[in-house]
Amino acid sequence: MKITLDPGHGRLSNRGVDPTYYEGTRMFLLAGFLKEELEKYEDVTVNVTRKTLDDDPSLEKRGRMARDLGSELFISLHSNAAGSEKACGVSLYRSVKLEGSEKLAHLLADGAVSVINEKTGVTYKRGVKTRTYDENGKTYDYYGVIRNSVGGSVKYSYIIEHGFHTNERECAFLQSDENLKSLAKKHAETIAEYFSLKKRKEEGEYTEYTVRTGDTLSEIAKRYGTDYRSLAKYNGIQDPDRIYTGQIVKIPSEQSDGKMIRKGDTVRLKDSAKTYYPGGKSFKSWVREYDFIVGKTVDSKGREVFKGGEKCVLLGEKINRKTKKTAPSINTWCSIENLDKIN
Ligand SMILES: [Zn+2]
Missing domain, CATH: 3.10.350.10 (LysM domain)
Incomplete structure (x- = not known):
């Protein structure tokens, strides 16, 4: 899947209570960490709207990039600001146009809250919201990045406010690279779980x-x-x-990968399997070819039979060759080489 990340603003935008904090700089860093985490998953390509720290494309360009690149998910990364230093918490804005984007929005907001609050003790979920305006009888997303991202491939379009840089604790949290890495990791895990993404195999595993x-x-x-x-x-x-x-x-x-068969795995008889034990009869005449469970079986005394050796046991349905009726279960020994692991 394709994802576009948008680190909000430009390099020296939006100072925090800590005068060395700039939203546009810290969010650029967060986007980099998040890209790295997301690309650990198979078939994920991540585009970042700012190629360098000094880039500061228009809101329209940022949103359009997601559409033009065929992204499914667009996330604009921000920290919030308020007049009061007390204000804190995580807000997430989603497009009013994208039905079905609410669940992931909540999961991402919850994830961010859990990571940030662990360090700050004050961060809470302010909410998942839509913000709109009406013009000539039509409703539009209020935020330019969201409004311009919607259309085409984009199914999820969010602005995430990761706490307030005007709050001392949250600003301090966002000033740590390690914290931004934890946040990135959490977001990536949330997204991976939601879309059932698989981790790429690393070399030497x-x-x-x-x-x-x-x-x-x-x-x-x-x-x-x-x-x-x-x-x-x-x-x-x-x-x-x-x-x-x-x-x-x-x-x-x-x-x-996929070779070792253990107790509880789901297996399928290989097409090439010709023998079963004991005997030498074709497996196919005895056992239906669908998912079998290894190792759950029992002998007449209720003991588990599978030992993890050369042989394993299949549970399936037995077809009586004379009556063509199926019996509810069968346990038959066969060589583990005759099985393919399918889970
Ligand atoms: Zn912002």
Whole structure:
């Protein structure tokens, strides 16, 4: 998905109670952190309306950029100001034109409040609002950035006021880079959760496997779709015949991804699967091809059967070949290699 972030104002705009605070500078920094956090997720591209700290495009240009770039989400980042130093809290303005944008608005506001209030002790949710004006019998969004962003691809258009820079505590909060990073992280997590975004795999990621009694390196490798030589090399194991119970074996992510089947996983029988155990009959004649659950099954005494070894058990429906009727459950052993993990 495409996202446009708009750090409000220009470099030296809007001083805070702390005279070294400038809204336009701090929000530029926040946008940078947020872009970085958001781009940790798959298929996310983030455009920032100000390319440099000194950029200060018009409100119209900022909003239009979101539309022109095909963004789905537009967020203008701000801190608030008031005559009274007591005023504090988080406000979020959303477009009156975009129905369905209210839920995410609340989630983002709540997230910001939780992060800021943890440090300030005073920050609260002032509200999620729309602000409009009427002209010639028509209603328009009051804020230029929001008004100009709406149309085309944009489905969510927000201004978030991250506390007041005229409030001592909130201004102090926004002056810390670490705090802005926490805020960025929270916003990114909220957005990721809302849109079900997946984290990108980072290079060098691996899964840890703990060796159990009776395991051999080649068995472990087989289970993850690799071979013992590369696993030994990856782990710096000199003698592949010597591994011990409790040893941690690192499985590179390209191997572990989707390969390891554990209790509770949802699996599907591979098309290539031809055998079942015991016997040698075709699986397909016995078990319907849809989602099966691994490991939940029990023997006649109610004990769990799955042990995480070479074999695993499928639960599904059994089709009686004579009567063509289905039985409510079946537990059948098959090799774990015959299964694909699908969750
Ligand atoms: Zn502002």
